[in-house]
Amino acid sequence: xxxxxxxxxxxxxxxxxxxxxxxxxxxxxxxxxxxxxxxxxxxxxxxxxxxxxxxxxxxxxxxxxxxxxxxxxxxxxxxxxxxxxxxxxxxxxxxxxxxxxxxxxxxxxxxxxxxxxxxxxxxxxxxxxxxx
Numbered sequence: 001x002x003x004x005x006x007x008x009x010x011x012x013x014x015x016x017x018x019x020x021x022x023x024x025x026x027x028x029x030x031x032x033x034x035x036x037x038x039x040x041x042x043x044x045x046x047x048x049x050x051x052x053x054x055x056x057x058x059x060x061x062x063x064x065x066x067x068x069x070x071x072x073x074x075x076x077x078x079x080x081x082x083x084x085x086x087x088x089x090x091x092x093x094x095x096x097x098x099x100x101x102x103x104x105x106x107x108x109x110x111x112x113x114x115x116x117x118x119x120x121x122x123x124x125x126x127x128x129x130x131x132x
Contacts (some may be wrong), residue, residue, distance in 0.1 A: 004089065004126065005089060006090065006093050007107070007116055009090060010118040011119075013033075013041060016040070017029060017038050019045070019050060019071055020073070021071070022070065023061055025073075026038050036054040039081075039129055040079065047090060049081050050078060051078050056076050081106055083108045084106075085107070097117075102109040104117065105118050
């Protein structure tokens, strides 16, 4: 596993939603695509990318009894996002995710452009395949 980079295991599917969209709209996209997190686009009012995860929905919608149909994505998203470069090792990625207590991380290239996504689930697949 030492020689493997984030690029080797990331998913290059990037799904975005606007910050002014409702959490319900984000939920529809996430469920339709079978994903547990969604990137939030930049806007004039929100100049940094954001991220909305299934954990955010549990903690900030369900636990706080908020209505996802009236709550805007920007109200519960995390921004700015924590990213990792695609040329970093899987170990570097795991350490960073553990340090910041996150399970989903956008991946950037050397220029800082978003190119993919890696999640805790990807590490389970990597560990299983590397053991064979």
